[in-house]
Structures are given as C-alpha cells and as structure tokens.
Amino acid sequence: MGKIGVVTFPGTLDDRDAARAVRLAGGEAVSLWHADADLKGVDAVVLPGGFSYGDYLRAGAISRFAPVMGEIVEAAGRGMPVLGICNGFQVLTEAHLLPGSMIKNDHLHFVCREQELVVENNETAWTREYARGQHITVPLKNQDGQYVVDDATLDVLEGEGRVVFRYAGWNPNGSRRDIAGVCNERGNVVGLMPHPEHAIEPGFGPDGANGPRTGTDGLAFFTSVLHALVA
DSSP: OOEEEEEEOTTBOSHHHHHHHHHHHTOEEEEEETTOOOOTTOSEEEEOOBOGGGGOSSTTTTGGGSHHHHHHHHHHHTTOOEEEETHHHHHHHHTTSSSSEEEOOTTOSOEEEEEEEEEOOOOSTTTTTSOTTOEEEEEEEESSOEEEOOHHHHHHHHHTTOEEEEEOSOOSSOOGGGEEEEEOSSSSEEEESSOGGGSSSTTSSOOBTTBTTOOOTTHHHHHHHHHHHHO
C-alpha cells in the first residue's frame, strides 16, 4: 500500500477530500502539516485546493516558503510524484516546480462548474490509467485559474508533450491554449486547476453516463500513482 501525503496549509479546504480519494484508491493517506519539514516517509504528495494563507500577495506565494515545501522540492527533484490541485497547482508554479503562473480568471469572476477535459499526456505518474485523447469530467472551482506563460515556454511545453490536460468545450478562465494542467520534464510533478478528488465515488461527483452524480473520472489520478509506485 502506497503512502500518499496530503499537505494542509492555513486556508486549505480540500485536504480531507484528497485524503479520502487516496483511501478509496487503495492507498494510505498521511497528513502533512505546512510548518513541519517532515514528509513522514511518504511515497508521493498531494497539494490540495483551497486558499492557502488567504491567497495574500498571490495565490500560493506564501505557501511556497512553508517548511514542508523545502522537503517537497527536494523530493520532487529525486523523482517523487507530486500532484498540485487548484491552489496546489498555484503553489507548484510559485515554487518553480512547474513553469508559468496563475492569474485572475479573464472574466474576473469565481467559476464553479463541471468541466470536461481532454487527456493530452497519459505517461505521467498521475495519468497512466487514462487513455490519450480521453475526455473526462471533473469539478472546477477557481478565481485565480488563468494559466499564463510566455509563448516560447508554451512551445516547449507543447513540443515536449508536457501539456497534460486541456479544457474541452469551453475555456473557463482564459488559460493560454486552453491548458488545464501541465507536468515537469520528468513527468512526476503534475498540476491542474480542476478537482479530480471531487469525482471519485458515485453519488457525490459530476453527472456521468450512468446518471446524475455518478461520475468517477477523477479516481484514476490516485490509482495511477499507486500503481506507478509499484511498477
């Protein structure tokens, strides 16, 4: 059983949801506190959504300096799988584990909806159980969700296959080239704005093929990494 750490910062909202997703996938969820420079021997880490430190300065800007992040940056450099969801994605960009930055949605409003995504890269530690080109639906909820990066870096991300997800049907925040998620060169660090941990069990997720609230498209994030750890 893989041990997946779930970090809690002041203002984190979705840590319990992420921990539940880990457990439903068959892993052991380990709580990690932002002020402790200790990963407790975990095999992978999830940075969940929320409003860490109230999103003061910029979303994720203060969390980047939390003691636990020093350990995560070093572990990611050694190949440990790290997933940043929403605010977690923002933290990963601020920590320079992923390129680019997150700014206010282009319409300047908070958005909360079921969001369709296209899987562009199924070779990362977190996406190996999806098919390339597969369409999945998971909830989206953000205000600072517009992914921005210079054109040269965008071309590198495209050329190296590091765009992991794109928005399908509608770009909800103005992100460049409809990008919803990216990864690092090694593929062990992935960040995305939508919330896979909110689409992991029937009765509580998006509408699916079997009826209202039956969508479980997010569960494969967590089974993917658990299987990657033993591969």
